[in-house]
Amino acid sequence: GIQVEQSPPDLILQEGANSTLRCNFSDSVNNLQWFHQNPWGQLINLFYIPSGTKQNGRLSATTVATERYSLLYISSSQTTDSGVYFCAVDGAGSYQLTFGKGTKLSVIP
Amino acid sequence: SAVISQKPSRDICQRGTSLTIQCQVDSQVTMMFWYRQQPGQSLTLIATANQGSEATYESGFVIDKFPISRPNLTFSTLTVSNMSPEDSSIYLCSVESNEKLFFGSGTQLSVL
Numbered sequence: 001g002i003q004v005e006q007s008p009p010d011l012i013l014q015e016g017a018n019s020t021l022r023c024n025f026s027d028s029v030n031n032l033q034w035f036h037q038n039p040w041g042q043l044i045n046l047f048y049i050p051s052g053t054k055q056n057g058r059l060s061a062t063t064v065a066t067e068r069y070s071l072l073y074i075s076s077s078q079t080t081d082s083g084v085y086f087c088a089v090d091g092a093g094s095y096q097l098t099f100g101k102g103t104k105l106s107v108i109p
Numbered sequence: 110s111a112v113i114s115q116k117p118s119r120d121i122c123q124r125g126t127s128l129t130i131q132c133q134v135d136s137q138v139t140m141m142f143w144y145r146q147q148p149g150q151s152l153t154l155i156a157t158a159n160q161g162s163e164a165t166y167e168s169g170f171v172i173d174k175f176p177i178s179r180p181n182l183t184f185s186t187l188t189v190s191n192m193s194p195e196d197s198s199i200y201l202c203s204v205e206s207n208e209k210l211f212f213g214s215g216t217q218l219s220v221l
Contacts, residue, residue: 035212041199041214041215042215043201043212043215045110045209048208048209088210095140095142096142096154096157097154098154099151099153100151101150
């Protein structure tokens with residue numbers, strides 16, 4: 001099956017700093033999504049982005065499908081951004097997603 | 110977006126018993142998905158549940174251990190059968206809406 005690698009595994013930021021999270025995948029994808037799991041365990045969908053660039057407030061994401069990677073940018077980080085960020089993909093365009101191991105982000109005041 | 114209600118939110122169970130987790134969605138959906146998140150780990154798909162047909166299980170998961178019901182387009186249950194401590198995990202249901210996957214708040218299961 002398709003492999004998903006996320007980097008870095010852990011990231012500590014000072015409040016106000018910017019960051020870039022990376023997701024590499026082993027095969028072509030028709031579905032790629034980014035999620036944030038907050039410290040209470042709730043999973044929030046951030047982006048559906050199998051290709052191209054999207055922005056939502058301080059967050060933006062870019063997927064370069066031909067080079068098999070996606071990036072999630074967080075600008076002016078806040079403590080509420082803390083948690084684990086997951087990238088999930090599917091090659092068939094379904095919603096039976098394969099998740100990466102995540103990037104654990106800690107934003108300190 | 111879809112609103113998903115999942116219950117129970119947490120439970121502590123004895124080994125050898127079974128627990129049924131319920132998932133209710135506020136709109137009709139074709140497919141519902143059940144995921145498992147073991148402590149400190151990522152999410153793994155258990156099965157896909159379609160209304161009116163048997164669930165499709167991923168490699169490593171079997172119907173006898175994780176029976177699923179899907180009686181209508183807004184509801185599904187997952188049962189964790191004959192539990193052992195290795196089944197201690199968070200179990201999550203999810204649905205697709207407007208190209209995005211949405212998750213319930215999860216059921217944190219601890220097996221003693």
